[in-house]
Amino acid sequence: MTVDKRKGRYIAGELFDWEIHRKNMADAKGDLALIGLAVMGQNLILNMNDHGYTVVAFNRTVSKVDDFLANEAKGTKVIGAKSLEDMVSKLKKPRRVMLLVKAGQAVDAFIDKLVPLLEKGDIIIDGGNSEYNDSNRRCRDLASKGLLFVGSGVSGGEDGARYGPSLMPGGAPEAWPHIKSIFQAISAKANNEPCCDWVLEEWNKGELDSFLIEISRDILRYKDEKGEYLLEKIRDTAGQKGTGKWTAISALEYGMPVTLIGEAVFARCLSALQAERIDASKQLQGPPSSKYEGDKKKFIDDIRQVDALNVCLEVHVHALYASKIVSYAQGFMLMREAAKEFKWDLNFGGIALMWRGGCIIRSVFLGNIKQAFDKNPKLSNLLLDDFFKSEIQKCQAQRDYFGAHTYELLSNPGNFIHTNWTGHGGTVSSTTYQA
Ligand code: NAP
Numbered sequence: 001m002t003v004d005k006r007k008g009r010y011i012a013g014e015l016f017d018w019e020i021h022r023k024n025m026a027d028a029k030g031d032l033a034l035i036g037l038a039v040m041g042q043n044l045i046l047n048m049n050d051h052g053y054t055v056v057a058f059n060r061t062v063s064k065v066d067d068f069l070a071n072e073a074k075g076t077k078v079i080g081a082k083s084l085e086d087m088v089s090k091l092k093k094p095r096r097v098m099l100l101v102k103a104g105q106a107v108d109a110f111i112d113k114l115v116p117l118l119e120k121g122d123i124i125i126d127g128g129n130s131e132y133n134d135s136n137r138r139c140r141d142l143a144s145k146g147l148l149f150v151g152s153g154v155s156g157g158e159d160g161a162r163y164g165p166s167l168m169p170g171g172a173p174e175a176w177p178h179i180k181s182i183f184q185a186i187s188a189k190a191n192n193e194p195c196c197d198w199v200l201e202e203w204n205k206g207e208l209d210s211f212l213i214e215i216s217r218d219i220l221r222y223k224d225e226k227g228e229y230l231l232e233k234i235r236d237t238a239g240q241k242g243t244g245k246w247t248a249i250s251a252l253e254y255g256m257p258v259t260l261i262g263e264a265v266f267a268r269c270l271s272a273l274q275a276e277r278i279d280a281s282k283q284l285q286g287p288p289s290s291k292y293e294g295d296k297k298k299f300i301d302d303i304r305q306v307d308a309l310n311v312c313l314e315v316h317v318h319a320l321y322a323s324k325i326v327s328y329a330q331g332f333m334l335m336r337e338a339a340k341e342f343k344w345d346l347n348f349g350g351i352a353l354m355w356r357g358g359c360i361i362r363s364v365f366l367g368n369i370k371q372a373f374d375k376n377p378k379l380s381n382l383l384l385d386d387f388f389k390s391e392i393q394k395c396q397a398q399r400d401y402f403g404a405h406t407y408e409l410l411s412n413p414g415n416f417i418h419t420n421w422t423g424h425g426g427t428v429s430s431t432t433y434q435a
């Protein structure tokens with residue numbers, strides 16, 4: 001049996017014995033139940049366990065509970081449940097039940113089954129990437145039944161869930177005192193402050209940051225077991241889980257030009273049309289090849305020279321920096337518009353601070369965004385703040401790694417696999433679907 005020392009978790013398991021587990025955990029009561037044992041759910045449970053919380057684990061396919069307890073969760077305080085009734089009976093009151101399942105119908109299906117099992121004041125937390133109108137509806141429906149609903153974006157992918165995600169809870173404010181300590185304990189920390197606070201509404205993530213450049217570097221240099229670059233062997237098609245699409249739809253609804261996210265979503269849609277692209281490439285002549293035909297060694301030597309490198313880097317860094325600033329400005333424009341519509345009193349500075357660690361957005365200038373809104377809470381556009389105005393004037397000029405979203409090899413289309421790119425990720429992956 002191999003043990004990953006960094007995580008202290010078991011990779012290859014032994015046969016799991018329910019009887020021994022039942023005896024060991026007979027009197028234990030769970031602090032929180034988590035439903036959904038895919039990559040996010042499993043890693044969040046292990047994170048909560050590390051922080052001293054007892055979690056009751058459940059999954060639609062119940063055999064995955066046994067697998068989890070026998071492998072990743074072996075030696076932890078995690079309690080397995082064989083049914084929803086079993087799970088609820090093992091919880092302290094008020095009961096806290098968190099869902100980490102596929103967004104949409106799966107969330108409603110679980111809520112419908114949970115309602116008759118819960119009591120007034122119990123809390124249901126949806127940690128998936130749910131569409132905000134669905135979260136609003138669930139919050140209203142459950143309030144009418146005396147239950148507290150929290151929609152909480154969990155950002156940070158597999159590693160974030162395991163070691164500290166950015167958590168963005170919103171919904172019934174009465175639930176916050178009951179979940180605050182656990183959420184703030186497990187969330188990422190930036191300058192010792194938890195990247196988790198209450199806002200009136202969750203905001204899902206945009207995928208921009210030098211963090212993404214950092215992971216692209218790792219992906220580019222990753223070699224498979226044959227010592228060959230893996231990237232070359234991956235099909236150029238990507239799935240989507242809906243967050244980008246919903247952001248673009250909201251942008252159109254509110255008439256806000258959230259162009260960067262819109263373009264990114266269209267690029268994913270185009271990537272999915274692989275057969276059509278291949279067919280077209282046989283009939284339409286594309287632009288002339290831009291492949292460098294000169295002396296490769298000399299070219300690389302030139303780039304190595306400090307001056308040439310500086311010029312290259314400056315162009316790229318400035319373009320990236322400008323696009324990051326613009327994307328944040330667009331995101332805050334969309335939030336401002338939605339806040340007007342729903343009469344939300346959004347704490348824009350607080351929202352920026354929640355993204356400082358763990359989250360895929362992670363950025364050095366989130367502090368500057370906070371300062372901008374502290375100075376002027378009614379700021380109409382981030383680009384009009386003195387700091388961002390001067391930065392933008394000066395400028396003028398990846399999915400499986402992060403969330404275990406899987407990919408297809410060119411040699412084996414239709415078979416979705418996950419690679420542990422960093423060497424410290426797990427083997428559990430997210431499922432593949434098109435939202
Ligand atoms: P996922 O692949 O999105 O979902 C798999 C889980 O959903 C499994 O537990 C599966 O149960 C359950 N499920 C699927 N369809 C169901 C249905 N019709 N009824 C009941 N259960 C159903 O898992 P994930 O990647 O861990 O993500 C969980 C949530 O977090 C999603 O909303 C996702 O968008 C969000 N999220 C993911 C990431 C990431 O990086 N992966 C990051 C942030 C947020 P079975 O095992 O029985 O199939």
